[in-house]
Amino acid sequence: MNLYGFQTARRIVSGCNSLQSLRDHLGPLAQAKSALLITQASLLRFGFVQEILDQLSGLGIETDTLTDVLPEPTAANIEEMHEKIRHRPFELYIGVGGGSVLDATKILSVLKTNDKKVVDLLGTDLVDRPGVPTVLIPTTSGTGSEVTPNAIVTLPDEELKIGIVSRYLLPELVVMDPVLTRGLPKPITAATGMDAFTHSFESFISNKANPISDMFALESIRLISRSIAAAYHDGADLEARERMMIGSMYGGMALTSAGTAAVHALAYPLGGKYNIPHGVANSMLLPHVTEFNLDVITERLVPVAEAMGLTRGEIGAEEASRLVIDQLLAWTRELDIPQNLESYGVTPADVPALAEAAMKVTRLLNNNPKKVSEEDAAAIYRKLLP
Known part of the structure; x- marks a missing residue:
């Protein structure tokens, strides 16, 4: 039997308005004398940022705020932030935001205590x-970064995204309050939600899938499938928002154990070169990579179809797998996810370079249940061009 393992955040607190009692969840972290809140400037207008600062102040913790995190942060962006804070004696880092903020917070944490540059940490x-102890508070339901030992960095010079994987990236505390995602704009709800679904889906068909990852992946697929359209159409639907947040977390837990595969490998060059949001790139690629993998995952898609609510009782594997792909395509239409790479500036002449870049993401391609050649990758990209 193959060995498999699992690791996640030390403590997770979840539920509507759970942020209001942050001070009660900190435990030993409440003894910190100073804390840095890491977020993005666009989030400062929301009351929950001030709520966090007020609670920390009430505990006698001095705070400062860093808002320089770029969407899809680059190695240079993270290094610049590190230079700003490296000589300041913060005892706690609190990341509040989407996946970009959470990843940046985790990387900044270990840069503080390791005499290395970001590029030295790329890999496993x-x-x-x-690093510095971290508290992660997600404001989207997508990356699952709050519970994974992973962080993604964009390398513009290489036109690629690369991951850092380390148990030292896991936070001390996660607070998941679905109220923070209420009213999230529709495009972000769609992209982050489909990103979370892709994490679970790819973990389930990964070469490293195992009983632990399967449990989290199928429950994530179930929760997201019954909630993503509702959350998209009604941003105030807290029940749907809570299911999406839990589903996203389970997706992160699944990929922690099993890893993602070719969808993510092909998505990284699209983000690295064309700045296509990660969730959008995954959503565009997922139906086509699934079609490519179909001859080796057909039986595996039977429980996926059931978790998605597409089947009842006995059904053949061929029919179940076709229902899954049809639903993936239906979601791209309902959620207004683009299906044309030309809208992001990609031309047919760019495909060979994209395929070559994707081949460098061997950590994820090795997880794919079917070997992907450079020609295969190019053919998949071309399906997203007129």
Whole structure:
């Protein structure tokens, strides 16, 4: 039998308005004398940022705020932020935002305690020692970053995104309050929600899928499938928002154990070169990569179809797999997810370079249940061009 494992955040608190009692969840972290709140300037107008600062102040914790995180942060962006704060004695980092903020917070945490640059950490288990303790508070339901040992960095010069994977990236505390996602704009709800679905889907068909990842992946698929359209059409639907948040977390837990595969590998060059949001790139690619993999995952898609609510009782594997792909395509239409790479500036002449870049993401391609050649990758990209 293959070995498999699982790791996640030390403590997770979830539920509507759970942020209002943040101070009660901090435990030993409440002894910190100073904390840095890491977020984006666009979130400062929301009351929950001030709520966090007020609670920390009530505990006697001095705070400062860093709002320089770029969408899809680059290595240079993270290094610049690190230079701003490296000599300041913060004892706690609190990341509040979407996946970009959470990833940046985790990386900044270990940069503080490891004498390395961001590029030195790219890969698996290259972080030598624990970082500054972190609290992660997601405001989207997409990446699952709050519960994973992963963080993604954009490398513009290489036109690629690369991951850092280390147990030292796991936070001390996660607070998941679906109220923070209420009213999230429709495009962000769609992109982040489909990103979370892709995490679960790819974890389930990954070469490293195992009983732990399967449990989280199928429950994530179930929760997201019954909620993503409702959350998209009605941003105030808190029940749907809560299911999306839990589903996203389960997706992160699934990929922690099993890893993602070719969809993510092909998505990274689209984000690295054309700045296509990660969730959008995944959503565009997912139906076509699934079609490519179909001859080796057909049986595997039977429980996926059931979790998606597409089947009742006995059904053949061929029919179940076709229902899954049809639903993936239906979601791209209902959620207004683009299906044309030309709208982002990609031309047919760019495809060979994209395929070549995707081949460099071997950590994820090795997880794919079917070997992907450079020619295969190019053919998949071309399906998204007129």
